[in-house]
Amino acid sequence: MASITLENLAHSYLSDPKGETDFALRELNHTWEDGHAYALLGPSGCGKTTLLNIISGLLQPTRGRVLFGEQDVTQASTAQRNIAQVFQFPVVYDTMTVGQNLAFPLSNRGMDARYIEERVQRIAQMIGLEAHLGQKARGLTADLKQKISLGRGVVRDDVNAILFDEPLTVIDPNLKWELRTQLKSLHREFGHTMIYVTHDQTEALTFAEKVVVMHEGQVLQIGTPQELFETPAHVFVGYFIGSPGMNFLPVSVEGRHAIAHGHTSALAQDYGHPQGDIMLGIRPEFTSLTKGEGLPVMIKRVQDVGRYKFVNATVFEREINIVLDAHIEIEADMTKVSFDPDKISIFSNDWRIDPASGGKL
Amino acid sequence: MTQKTNNQRAWFLVLPVLALVAFSSIIPMITVVNYSFQDSFGGNEFFWVGLEWYRELLQSERLWDALGRQLLFSSIILLIEIPLGILIALSMPKKGWMASLCLVLMALPLLIPYNVVGTIWQVFARADIGLLGRAISDLGLSYNYAQNAFDAWVTVIVMDVWHWTSLVALLSYAGLRSIPNAYYQAAEIDQASRWAVFRYIELPKMSGVLIIAVLLRFMDSFMIYTEPFVLTGGGPGNATTFLSIDLVKMALGQFDLGPAAAFSLMYFLVILLISYVFYTVMISADNDGTAR
Numbered sequence: 001m002a003s004i005t006l007e008n009l010a011h012s013y014l015s016d017p018k019g020e021t022d023f024a025l026r027e028l029n030h031t032w033e034d035g036h037a038y039a040l041l042g043p044s045g046c047g048k049t050t051l052l053n054i055i056s057g058l059l060q061p062t063r064g065r066v067l068f069g070e071q072d073v074t075q076a077s078t079a080q081r082n083i084a085q086v087f088q089f090p091v092v093y094d095t096m097t098v099g100q101n102l103a104f105p106l107s108n109r110g111m112d113a114r115y116i117e118e119r120v121q122r123i124a125q126m127i128g129l130e131a132h133l134g135q136k137a138r139g140l141t142a143d144l145k146q147k148i149s150l151g152r153g154v155v156r157d158d159v160n161a162i163l164f165d166e167p168l169t170v171i172d173p174n175l176k177w178e179l180r181t182q183l184k185s186l187h188r189e190f191g192h193t194m195i196y197v198t199h200d201q202t203e204a205l206t207f208a209e210k211v212v213v214m215h216e217g218q219v220l221q222i223g224t225p226q227e228l229f230e231t232p233a234h235v236f237v238g239y240f241i242g243s244p245g246m247n248f249l250p251v252s253v254e255g256r257h258a259i260a261h262g263h264t265s266a267l268a269q270d271y272g273h274p275q276g277d278i279m280l281g282i283r284p285e286f287t288s289l290t291k292g293e294g295l296p297v298m299i300k301r302v303q304d305v306g307r308y309k310f311v312n313a314t315v316f317e318r319e320i321n322i323v324l325d326a327h328i329e330i331e332a333d334m335t336k337v338s339f340d341p342d343k344i345s346i347f348s349n350d351w352r353i354d355p356a357s358g359g360k361l
Numbered sequence: 362m363t364q365k366t367n368n369q370r371a372w373f374l375v376l377p378v379l380a381l382v383a384f385s386s387i388i389p390m391i392t393v394v395n396y397s398f399q400d401s402f403g404g405n406e407f408f409w410v411g412l413e414w415y416r417e418l419l420q421s422e423r424l425w426d427a428l429g430r431q432l433l434f435s436s437i438i439l440l441i442e443i444p445l446g447i448l449i450a451l452s453m454p455k456k457g458w459m460a461s462l463c464l465v466l467m468a469l470p471l472l473i474p475y476n477v478v479g480t481i482w483q484v485f486a487r488a489d490i491g492l493l494g495r496a497i498s499d500l501g502l503s504y505n506y507a508q509n510a511f512d513a514w515v516t517v518i519v520m521d522v523w524h525w526t527s528l529v530a531l532l533s534y535a536g537l538r539s540i541p542n543a544y545y546q547a548a549e550i551d552q553a554s555r556w557a558v559f560r561y562i563e564l565p566k567m568s569g570v571l572i573i574a575v576l577l578r579f580m581d582s583f584m585i586y587t588e589p590f591v592l593t594g595g596g597p598g599n600a601t602t603f604l605s606i607d608l609v610k611m612a613l614g615q616f617d618l619g620p621a622a623a624f625s626l627m628y629f630l631v632i633l634l635i636s637y638v639f640y641t642v643m644i645s646a647d648n649d650g651t652a653r
Contacts, residue, residue, distance in 0.1 A: 058546050078549045091547040093561040104561075105551040138565075152551060 002069035002160055004032040004055060004193065009064035011050055017062065024050045026217045027064070032161070035191040037184070039208035041198060043240070047217040048197045049088075052163050055195065056083045068160055085163040086153035089170060090145035094138035098129055101137050102151045109156075123151045127182055142170045150179065154186055161193040168203065180207055201241055213237050229283070230343070235350045238281045244310070246345075247287060247320040249295075251280045253346055261316050263295045268341040269355045276348040284310075284321040286343035289330060294338035302330060313337065396622035414623035424624065426599065427607040428631070434603060435582045438521050442578055443571070445522070446529025450537055451563070453530070464534075467527040479591025482520040486592075506593065510600035513593050517601055520588055525578060532574045536567035572643045576636060583632055604628055 011025040020026060025047040032038060040048050053059035055066060057078040065074045073081050084105070093101050102120045111119075124130045127147050132140065137148060146167065153162055164183075168176045184207065187194050198204050204211050205225040213220045213228065213236070221233040232238035238246030251258040251265075254273060258265045258280050265280070289297070289311070297320075301312040304326065311322040311330070315337060322337065324330070346353045397414055399407040418424050449467070454460045473481070488494040488505040497504040506516040540562065548558045586605040589595065595602035595610070602610075608628060612621035 053546075056550065058549065079552045083550065085546070085550045087543045087547060089541075089543060091541075091543050094565045095561060104553070108552045108554070108557070149547075152547075 002071075003034040004161060005065075005067040006030045006032075006055075007065040007067065009051075009054065009061050009066065011047075011054060011059065011061045011063075023062075024217055025054070025061075028219055030212070030219065030222070032193055032195060034193055036210060037187050037194045037196070037208050039196045039198060039204035039211045040214060041201060041204040041211050041240075042214035044199055046214045048199075048214055049165055050217075051214070052085070052165050052195065052197055055161070056085045056163050057081045058085075082158065082160050083163060084153045084156055084159045084161075086149050086165065086167045088166040090142060090149045092137040092140075092145045092148045094136070096137055097133065098135055098137055098140070098144075098148055099124070099133040101148050102129070102133075102155050105152055105156050119155055119157070123155050126186065127151050127179065143172055143175060146170055147179070150183075154183075157190055159192060161195060164194065164196040166198050167196075168198075176203075183207065201243070205241075213240065215240070231345060231352065231354075232281070233352050235279060235281065235347050238283075238345065238347075242283060242285075244284055244321040244323075246281045246283055248347075249280045249282075249315060249318060249320070251278055251346075253278050253280075258344070258346070260295060265295070265339055265344070266341045267344055267346070271346055271353060271355050274346065274348045274353055277350070279347040279350075280339075281345040281347055281352075282339045283343060284323040286340040287320065287322045288338055288340075289322065289324070289328075289334040290336045290338050291331070291333050292336065294336035296335060297337040299330070299334075393622045393625055396618050397626055398619075400619050410619065414620045415627070418620060418623055418627065423607065427602055427604045430600075430602065431583060431604045434518070434585070435579055437518055438525070438582050439575065439578055441518070441522050442526045442529050443575060446526050446574065447533045447567070447571075449526065449530040450533035451559070453534055455538070464531070467530055467534075470524050470527050473524075475587035476591050478520065478524050479588040482516065482523075482588070483592050486516050508597055510597055513597060513601050517589050517592060520592065521582065521585070524588070525581070529574045529578065532570045533567055536570035537563060540566045568643075572640070575643065576639060579639060580632060580636055583635070 006028055008027055008029060009025065010023055010027045012023045014022050017023055028051075040051065042048050050059065054061045057073070057076060057080075061074065065072055067073065068081065093104060096104065099120055102123055103116045106116045106119060120133070121130075124133055127150060129144070129147055129151060132144060137145065140148075150167055153164070153167075168179060171179060180203065183194070183196075186192075196204070196207050198207075205228075209224065210222060211225060211228055212222045213234075215234075215236045221228060221237050223231075223233075228237055228241045232241065232246065235246075235248065238248070249260055251260045253259075253267070253271045255270050256267045258267055260280070289299075295315050297313045297315050299311060299313045303310040303312075307326055309324045309326055309328065309330070311324060313320055313322060320337070398409060398411060400410045400413075401407050453463045453467075470478075485491045486494045486506055488498050488507075494504060494506070503509075504512050506512045544562045544566075545558065548562060553561070584605055585603055586609070589601050589603060590606055590609075593601045595606040605628075608621060608624050611617050611624060
C-alpha cells in the first residue's frame with residue numbers, strides 16, 4: 001500500500017490537443033494519502049472516469065506523472081500497479097459460477113487454494129452472495145451481478161488501492177445504502193486507499209472522509225463534507241453540493257458590507273475592495289424571512305416536506321431558495337430576506353475570497 | 362355492453378402471401394411427394410408404387426455412401442472453418458482504415474458466384490498448367506485431383522475453406538466488436554491471461570453468432586453442389602459424389618423421377634433433422650444455468 005501522487009497530470013483524448021478545452025482532464029496536482037477513503041464528485045462528463053482510468057493504468061496520461069509512494073508508475077501496466085477497480089455497469093464472467101467469479105482475481109495471481117476458498121467465503125458473506133456462490137453468473141439480476149463485480153474488486157487484500165467508478169448506479173436504492181455501509185466497514189477493517197467516483201452527492205458525502213469536486217476537467221476543491229458545505233471554494237461547488245444548492249446574488253462589496261441595488265447586508269469579515277465579478281453566496285439553510293430588515297423578496301412557492309419548508313422566491317429578479325424549519329409560520333408581512341453574516345461567502349470571478357488568508361482559497 | 366364485432370374478412374389480407382407461398386414452395390413440394398409414390402414410363406403415365414422407392418433407396422449402398430461422404434465433408438469443413446474463422450476474427454485490426462480494408466478483403470470470396478469459384482480452383486489446381494497444381498508437382502509431390510481420390514478431397518475442402526471461412530470470420534468479428542470495453546478492462550484489472558480472456562469473455566459473448574455460423578455452414582455444406590460439380594464432377598469415380606450431385610445424376614442423368622423424388626424428400630428431412638439437433642443442443646448449452 002502506498003500513497004498515490006499525481007504530478008502535473010493532464011489528459012486529452014485528441015492526438016494533438018491545442019487549447020485548454022481540448023483536455024478532458026486539465027492540469028492537476030494531488031496526493032491521495034495512503035489508507036484514506038476519497039470520493040470523486042462531479043457531474044457526468046467532468047473527467048472523473050478519465051482520472052480513475054489513469055490511476056489504474058487503463059489509460060496513459062498525455063502529460064504528467066503518476067507516483068505510487070516514491071515510485072513512478074506512469075508507464076506501468078495495470079497488473080504491475082496492483083490495483084482493483086469496479087466499473088459502473090456489472091462485468092461478470094458469464095460462464096463461471098459466482099464463486100469462480102470472486103476467486104478469479106486470486107487464482108490468476110496463483111494464490112493458495114485454501115486461501116482463495118476462505119477469502120471468497122468471507123467476501124460473499126460480507127456482500128450477501130453466500131446463497132448464490134454455486135450459481136452460474138449469467139442468469140442473475142443486475143443487482144447481484146454488480147455485487148459480484150464489487151466482490152471481485154475487494155477480494156484481493158494486497159492491492160494498492162481500490163477504485164470505484166459509480167459502482168452503485170444500477171443498484172436498488174435501499175440496497176445502495178447497505179452496500180455503501182459494507183464498503184465503509186471494509187475500508188475500516190483493511191485500510192485500503194479507496195477512491196469512489198460518483199455524481200451523487202449523498203453517496204460522496206456519506207462514503208468519504210475527503211471529497212474531491214471536479215467540474216469540466218478541473219479539480220475545484222478537496223475537502224471534508226463540512227468544508228464543502230460551509231466554505232465552497234468555487235461557485236460550482238456551492239451550487240452542486242447541497243439540495244437545493246447555494247443562492248447567489250451579484251453584489252458590490254465594501255469592507256464589511258455587501259450592497260445590492262442600494263440594499264446593504266452585513267458581512268462577518270472585512271473584505272476590503274475586491275475586484276472582478278463579485279457574487280454573494282448563501283446556503284438556503286442560513287437564509288431567513290423577516291418582517292423588517294433585509295432585501296425585498298417575492299415568495300413564489302412553498303413546499304412543506306415534513307421537517308422543512310422549502311421556499312422558492314425571487315430577490316431582484318434572481319431566484320433563491322430558502323429552507324425553514326417546519327414550525328416557522330410564513331406570514332403575509334414577511335417581505336424581506338436576511339442572511340446569516342457568518343455563513344456568507346463572497347466570490348470573485350467564481351472563486352471564493354477568504355480575507356483571513358488574504359486572497360482566494 | 363358493446364357487441365364485439367366479429368369480422369373475419371381480415372383473413373383476406375393474408376391471401377397474397379398464402380398464394381405466393383403455395384406456388385413457390387408448398388405446391389412444388391407436394392408434386393415431389395406425389396412423384397415419390399409413383400412410377401412413370403414417360404408419356405405422362407404414372408403408376409402407384411407406394412413406398413417402393415423409399416424401400417429401395419434405404420437399401421441402396423449408393424445413397425448410404427453419398428450420405429457418408431456428405432457427413433464426413435461437413436464435419437471436416439466445420440472443424441476447420443469455425444476455429445480458423447475465430448482465429449482470423451481475433452487477429453483482425455479493431456479500428457482504422459486497416460479494419461475496413463480487412464473487412465472488404467474478407468468479404469471478397471463471398472461475392473464470387475459458386476460456379477466461378479469451382480472454375481477458379483479447377484484451373485488453379487490443375488497438375489499440368491495450374492499455378493497451385495504445378496507448384497505442388499514441382500515440389501516432387503504427386504498431386505492430381507482428377508485422378509487421385511485423396512487429392513480430390515483435399516482440393517474440394519481447401520476450396521470450401523477458401524470460399525467460406527470469411528463468413529465465419531465476419532460473423533465472429535461482429536460478435537467480438539459488440540463486447541463492451543469494460544470487460545477487457547476488468548480482465549486487465551483481474552490480471553486474466555490472454556487465454557482466459559478468450560475462454561471466459563470472448564467465447565461466451567460470441568456464442569450467439571457462432572451458433573448461427575455453425576448452422577449456416579452446416580446447412581450450406583450439406584447441400585454443396587456447384588463447386589465440386591465444376592471441379593471434379595463428383596469424381597474420380599464416385600469419390601466426391603456428395604448427396605446433391607448424386608441426386609442430380611439420378612433425376613436428370615437417369616431421369617428416374619420417382620426415386621429422385623423420394624431421395625429429395627429424405628435429403629430434406631435429414632437436413633431438417635440434423636439442423637434441429639444442432640440448434641437444440643447448442644441453444645441448451647448456451648442457456649445452461651440461465652433458467653434457474
